Amino acid sequence: MLDARNVTAIVVTYNRLPLLKQCLAALRAQTVQGFTVLLVDNASTDGTADYIKTLAMPGLVCRNPGENLGGAGGFAYGIRAAAELGCEAVWIMDDDTLPEPDALAALLAADAAHGDDCGWLSSRALAPDGTDQPMNLQRKTMYRDIDGFDVAEVPAVMASFVSLFLRTEAVRQFGLPIAEFFIWSDDWEYTRRISRAKPCYVIPASRVVHAMQNPGVVNIARDVPARWARYRYFYRNDVVLYRREGLSGWLWLLAKDSWHTVQVLRDRQGCRAERIKIIWKGFAAGVRFRPQIPYLP
Incomplete structure (x- = not known):
């Protein structure tokens, strides 16, 4: 069994100091201790760096890349x-x-x-009210969520980066997340890249609360206007993820983006043409987007 002292918890943060404080407190409260906490501060401007300097937390290592790399880059x-x-x-x-x-x-x-036979392990993610967080439901296939958490482990092919555990040897074998994604689908792509070769599992006994500020599934038809522009990453990155699945993946992409377009047309927030343009320009950008998988030296 791996000793906790050989584990590094990686937390990526950007301008969310109140939430970061809660996250670090939860890490300090783990029943197993001795692990390192590596905090990647994506050049926050909200006082995060000053707060970390005052924090007496054994095993905490803080790195600041000097710019906001997004979740994927972080x-x-x-x-x-x-x-x-x-x-x-x-x-x-x-x-x-x-x-x-x-x-x-x-x-x-x-x-x-499981040892080396397993690609990754994922925790059950809950909303603050105790229900399952819909954005973090793992997938049993590329197109269907897992059915539930009533067994000790649930096979899965995709999971989010909200509490994902894997051995460094798997990182050496399968590479790093694609930093160019910036945000969205980087976790789906990474976990699917690994699950194509090794069995992967959700561990329901490992539970986390995902206290996200914008809960719900990713969909420009349902999100607030302040977040619309960033959806160009979502619709672009999803093409990279699903085209590897062949014809079924392309059909899924076209069906999903078409359905989101219909939902935008039905939505009352306005700016319909702008949002539809983001969807399909993102799709077109994804067709041309050929990022390379980075590997450890």
Whole structure:
């Protein structure tokens, strides 16, 4: 069984200091201790750096890349830095992830049962009210969510970076997340890249609360106007993810983007032409987008 001292928890943050404080407190409250916490501060401007200087937290390492790399870039940066620190496994999460006290212990126990035969392990993500967080439901196929959490482990092919555990050896084999994604679908792409070759599992006993500020599924027809512009990444990145699945993947992309277009046309927030343009310009950009998978040296 891996010792917690050989694990590095990677937290990526950007201008969400109140949530980050809760995340770090939850990490300090884990029933197993001794693991390193590597905080990637994406050049926050909200006082995060000053707060970290005052924090007496054993095992905390803070890295600032000097610019906002987005979630995708932050995780790629953090996993590379964790590997350089010599850890044997990484535990990945956003700054709004609040692990319950036994979250890491449950992942370590599952890792001990599977060892190198497993690609990754994922926690059950809950909303603050205790219901399952819809954005973080893992997929049992590329197109269907898992059915539930009533067994000790649930096979899955995709998961989010809201509490993902994998061995550094898997990182060396399958590479790093694609930093060019910036935000959205980087976790789906990364976990699917691994699950194509190795079995992967959700561990329901490992639970986290995802205290996200904008809950719900990713859909420009339902989101607030302030977030519309960033959807160009979502519709672009999804093409990279699904085209690897062949004809079924392309059909899924066309069906999803067409359905989102219909939903925009029905929506009362206005700016319909602008949002539809974002969807299909993102799709076209994805067809041309050929990012390379980065690997550890």
